[in-house]
Amino acid sequence: MKTQVAIVGSGPAGLLLGALLHKAGIDHVILEQRSKDYVLSRIRAGVLEQGSGEMLDELGIGARMHAEGLVHDGIELCFRGRRHRIDLHGLTAAATGTGKSVMVYGQTEVTKDLMEAREAWGLTTVYEAEDVAISGWDATAPTISYRKDGRQHQLACEYVAGCDGFHGVSRETVADRIRTYERVYPFGWLGVLSETPPVSHELIYANHERGFALCSMRSPTRSRYYVQCSLEDKVEQWSDQRFWDELRSRLDEKAADTLVTGASIEKSIAPLRSFVAEPLRFGRLFLAGDAAHIVPPTGAKGLNLAVSDVRYLSRALIERYRTGEESALDGYSARALRRVWKAVRFSWWMTSMMHRFPDTGEFGQKIQESELDYLTHSTPAAMSLAENYVGLPFED
Ligand code: APR
Numbered sequence: 362m363k364t365q366v367a368i369v370g371s372g373p374a375g376l377l378l379g380a381l382l383h384k385a386g387i388d389h390v391i392l393e394q395r396s397k398d399y400v401l402s403r404i405r406a407g408v409l410e411q412g413s414g415e416m417l418d419e420l421g422i423g424a425r426m427h428a429e430g431l432v433h434d435g436i437e438l439c440f441r442g443r444r445h446r447i448d449l450h451g452l453t454a455a456a457t458g459t460g461k462s463v464m465v466y467g468q469t470e471v472t473k474d475l476m477e478a479r480e481a482w483g484l485t486t487v488y489e490a491e492d493v494a495i496s497g498w499d500a501t502a503p504t505i506s507y508r509k510d511g512r513q514h515q516l517a518c519e520y521v522a523g524c525d526g527f528h529g530v531s532r533e534t535v536a537d538r539i540r541t542y543e544r545v546y547p548f549g550w551l552g553v554l555s556e557t558p559p560v561s562h563e564l565i566y567a568n569h570e571r572g573f574a575l576c577s578m579r580s581p582t583r584s585r586y587y588v589q590c591s592l593e594d595k596v597e598q599w600s601d602q603r604f605w606d607e608l609r610s611r612l613d614e615k616a617a618d619t620l621v622t623g624a625s626i627e628k629s630i631a632p633l634r635s636f637v638a639e640p641l642r643f644g645r646l647f648l649a650g651d652a653a654h655i656v657p658p659t660g661a662k663g664l665n666l667a668v669s670d671v672r673y674l675s676r677a678l679i680e681r682y683r684t685g686e687e688s689a690l691d692g693y694s695a696r697a698l699r700r701v702w703k704a705v706r707f708s709w710w711m712t713s714m715m716h717r718f719p720d721t722g723e724f725g726q727k728i729q730e731s732e733l734d735y736l737t738h739s740t741p742a743a744m745s746l747a748e749n750y751v752g753l754p755f756e757d
Pocket residue numbers: 369370371372373374375392393394395400405406468490493524525526527528529530531649650651652662663664665667
């Protein structure tokens with residue numbers, strides 16, 4: 362098999378890149394290690410920056426997002442037992458002249474819409490491609506080998522996009538040339554999905570002496586809640602009852618009283634990490650999305666960063682095929698990383714402000730509350746939070 366761009370991984374980064382290249386008439390193939398059902402069963406975050414939603418619109422696949430997604434003009438910060446609203450739309454309007462919002466629409470739904478579009482467009486995705494190995498990326502003719510149904514295959518291509526997530530093969534392929542930056546946080550998030558109405562119509566991020574809590578949602582009848590937990594905790598130690606009691610104890614009185622509880626549909630613990638690999642280009646191999654960087658979920662930037670990487674990468678590839686010049690591809694890494702680092706900083710900052718850290722004690726708690734007090738009473742400080750939360754502008 363032969364193609365112009367081989368994409369490794371069919372998460373949001375790979376699927377979006379494929380759609381953008383297809384619209385520009387560039388031939389590509391996606392190789393995915395897992396089955397389609399497996400990819401669609403992964404539960405991930407659910408907040409799209411306005412610019413991410415606009416990309417789905419540009420691709421002509423935003424209809425279900427507009428029908429089923431929930432536009433949020435604000436978020437709530439809860440501390441010292443009280444909730445304070447951050448008016449995302451009003452603050453960004455005052456700061457930049459254009460009010461912006463976010464869209465609450467699950468990553469799983471975005472993935473589903475992109476997969477259905479691929480099928481309608483007749484594009485090739487090889488699922489259950491095992492032992493993917495990338496060679497020739499440092500020369501002019503990369504080749505990808507993989508095994509499918511017990512048989513060995515080769516895919517010849519001109520460029521490779523490594524969109525295969527944190528545990529993928531692409532970053533591993535260039536491990537000896539890469540520089541990495543990492544912070545591992547000393548706690549995790551225990552998440553619960555339940556068929557219950559959300560406690561509030563906007564997201565609540567709560568700072569509490571017992572630890573962070575987040576009230577999010579997937580629809581008017583389906584909620585997604587998280588509590589900060591210990592990395593040693595096991596899901597089996599958290600009965601539904603224990604989870605609801607803990608969540609309630611970290612919220613303001615009104616939210617605690619109105620919280621509707623029910624059986625959990627899904628319950629899992631995720632560690633928190635900030636990680637960046639540099640650079641993002643190695644000859645004819647490019648990294649994008651989780652393959653290149655990880656952010657803690659506070660602020661929901663993971664999926665949105667994958668969107669911004671592939672936006673820059675697709676533009677650079679389109680320029681290359683239009684002009685024959687590689688200058689735009691040469692600029693991809695630095696350009697994408699500038700936006701990545703800003704989101705890494707924002708996610709680290711929100712994480713630092715909202716969680717209980719084992720070593721900072723009561724002093725740390727007081728500093729966090731003071732910062733939250735400042736944020737919720739200073740318009741310039743709130744503007745900065747709002748500008749980052751809805752998504753910083755793209756460079757082009
Ligand atoms: N060969 C082929 N495919 C692979 C390989 C491999 N060796 N390793 C991993 N993959 C696939 C995974 O099965 C997965 O479907 O690559 C895909 C990577 O998808 P994601 O992990 O979703 O990463 P990305 O597309 O960059 O999306 C970023 O997803 O992980 C969340 O929080 C993250 O929201 C962010 C978004």
